[in-house]
Amino acid sequence: MSASIPSLASVPLQRLDLPWLREADVQVAVLRLDLVDPELSGNKWFKLAHHLTAAQASGASGLISLGGPHSNHLHALAAAAKRYGLASVGLLRGNPQQTATVEDLQRFGMQLHWLGYGGYRERHRADFFNSWQERFPGYYCVPEGGGGLAGARGCTPLVDHVQTRLAAISWDDYEGWWLAAGTGTTLAGLVIGEAQRRRRMVHGALAGPPSHGVADEVSRLLRDAGTADSGYQLVDASRGGFGRFDEPLARFLLETEAVSGVPLEPVYTAKAMMALRLYVRGGYFACGTRLIFVHTGGLQGRRAAQAQLDGLLR
Ligand SMILES: Cc1ncc(COP(=O)(O)O)c(C=O)c1O
Structure with missing residues (x-):
């Protein structure tokens, strides 16, 4: 690496x-x-550090996480994924819009999926990531904001x-x-x-x-x-x-x-x-x-x- x-x-x-x-x-x-x-x-790097170690330990080929169209968390995660040679998928709140942050996410190579507002509210469901993991097998899911x-x-x-x-x-x-x-x-x-x-x-x-x-x-x-x-x-x-x-x-x-x-x-x-x-x-x-x-x-x-x-x- x-x-x-x-x-x-x-x-x-x-x-x-x-x-x-x-x-x-x-x-x-x-x-x-x-x-x-x-x-x-x-604080983003510090919140991500153990998640990245876990992703690498599990042999993940990419990261999935979620946030808003100005999200500091997605910004850092996309940049980190790029540096680590990992793919990244961002699940975004609301409808497609082109913010300065979104432009950076695209520049970092993050694949974006806009969930709308209702879809984003589903994130608290225990099975929220299941369908995304099926769609992107082997990707590591990082909780909202790099929390946990x-x-x-x-x-x-x-x-x-x-x-x-x-x-x-x-x-x-x-x-x-x-x-x-x-x-x-x-x-x-x-x-x-x-x-x-x-x-x-x-x-x-x-x-x-x-x-x-x-x-x-x-x-x-x-x-x-x-x-x-x-x-x-x-x-x-x-x-x-x-x-x-x-x-x-x-x-x-x-x-x-x-x-x-x-x-x-x-x-x-x-x-x-x-x-x-x-x-x-x-x-x-x-x-x-x-x-x-x-x-x-x-x-x-x-x-x-x-x-x-x-x-x-x-
Ligand atoms: C710039 C900035 N400061 C503070 C926080 C709050 O950090 P935490 O969610 O760990 O309380 C965040 C993110 O949530 C943030 O982006």
């Missing part, structure tokens, strides 16, 4: 200097997973990695984590990692409404991992719905980027950062608290969101 594998060793931890952090005397360092690889950016215990376990090495990077920012320790949560898989991976270390608190900023079942999914993942169902907190960062943007969010995103130099996107990372500001300003964290903010990537999705962001600020 000649695939170029993204390496955690290259991922920097950078101090974040923002006025609202200085005012509250809370320190934040950003784990720049967005920089791990131009195509396999953010394999996805979570792929994220646990982030805990040890941060430890090795602390000296570079003159920290000897930190008190907790803050990151965007979609399915809660990445958060569960950190909780599993922390359970074997310092049990630092992991805060998940929900990109979608709390009714989307993330709490149950995290509990299930921790139970499957044999880890206590504790050590984390979910906060609602969704601002009225998954993928919903408003003017304060658009302004916050652009201002934060300009001041910090860290690129953000509106669906996950800017919402997570904005929720952090709310908690910091609300006095939730004691003076002197040090937090790791995980930049979970997703910047490829910014292309589709840009017109909406511009519209909000016009």
